[in-house]
Amino acid sequence: FVNARRRIWICNSYFIPDRQLREIVKARARAGVDVCILVPGKHTDAIPVQWAGQSYYQELLNAGVRIFEYKAAMMHAKTVLVDDTWSIVGSANLDERSLELNEENLLAIADPTLARDIERGVLADIERSKTIRLEAWRRRSSFRRAFEALAKLLIEQY
Numbered sequence: 001f002v003n004a005r006r007r008i009w010i011c012n013s014y015f016i017p018d019r020q021l022r023e024i025v026k027a028r029a030r031a032g033v034d035v036c037i038l039v040p041g042k043h044t045d046a047i048p049v050q051w052a053g054q055s056y057y058q059e060l061l062n063a064g065v066r067i068f069e070y071k072a073a074m075m076h077a078k079t080v081l082v083d084d085t086w087s088i089v090g091s092a093n094l095d096e097r098s099l100e101l102n103e104e105n106l107l108a109i110a111d112p113t114l115a116r117d118i119e120r121g122v123l124a125d126i127e128r129s130k131t132i133r134l135e136a137w138r139r140r141s142s143f144r145r146a147f148e149a150l151a152k153l154l155i156e157q158y
Contacts, residue, residue, distance in 0.1 A: 001025065004082050007034040009122050011077040014046060014093035015039045015053045016155060022056060026063035034066070038077070038125055041069035051151035061134040068129035075125070081118050085110050089118075 001008055001024045008028055015037065017025070029035040037060070044050050057067055080088035090106035 001028065001082065004028050004033050006083045007036070007081065009034075009036045009038070009081040009119075011038040011075075011079045011122060011125070012093055013040055013044075013076045013078065014049045016049065016152075017053075017056055017060075022059065025065055026060065029060075029064035035064070036066045036068070036122075036126075038068045038070060038075070038122060038129060040075040041071045041130055043070075043072075043074045045074070048151040048154060051148045052155040055148035055152045057132055057137055058134070061132065061137060067132040068126050069132060070125055070129045072125075072128040077125075079118055079122075081115055081122065084115055085112050087111065087114050087118050 001021075008025060010025075025035045025037075039053060040050065061067060078090055078092060080086075082088070087109045088106055089109070092106050
């Protein structure tokens, strides 16, 4: 991620980025890299996980990261596209549990053809997604913010 020059597109069903990932994607977005994150919308099987992940939206949006929530159905994707060559696919979610405790697998593939195929899929999914806009996100209720904070606290303990 650190060397991405054109794009970092992350699709992840349980996205709770740790500090290191947040710092990297924010730095790359500020450097002009297209950082896009696609996560589930209302069709999720883990609402507390979603709220915990949403607690980071404002921080990421402030840095220029684009965030989309998939509306069409349940989304269980776990892919990353870096520039026009690198693809990462596997079973790992971008949360501390998956990265530190679960025995998850990821495969990094340097293949422009696969990268183009993943790009087409992500673009199609973005068409069926809600764009999260910074100004609208800032106006969410205090009640909602409290649930996000509580979810983040509980998830960190889990």
